Amino acid sequence: MAHFRKFRTRFRIYTRFSKIRFIDRLSYRAHFFLVLTEYLLIIIVNYFLWKAILADGRTIRGYSLDDMVTYVAIAGVFRFIINELSGGFLVR
DSSP, X not given: OHHHHHHHHHHHHHHHHHHHHHXXXXXXXXXXXXXXXXXXXXXXXXXXXXXHHTGGGOOBTTBOHHHHHHHHHHHHHHHHIIIIITTTTTTO
């Protein structure tokens, strides 16, 4: 039970930090939304790229179009979170 309380305390700290960082990033709204648009554009371009590569139901080493689109979307979201909401300190 002590481990759970310790985890919950740390999780609250990380949640507060993330919320504060998100509000801080929103203070620069233009930058935030331009970067968000950039990441969405990257995801959309990757979608159409993989759609062209994996047309007609083809697969690459067992990966289908749905698999690749899911991967690209999730990777894009995590990239946005790590680079923008963390302030980039995780990748420096």
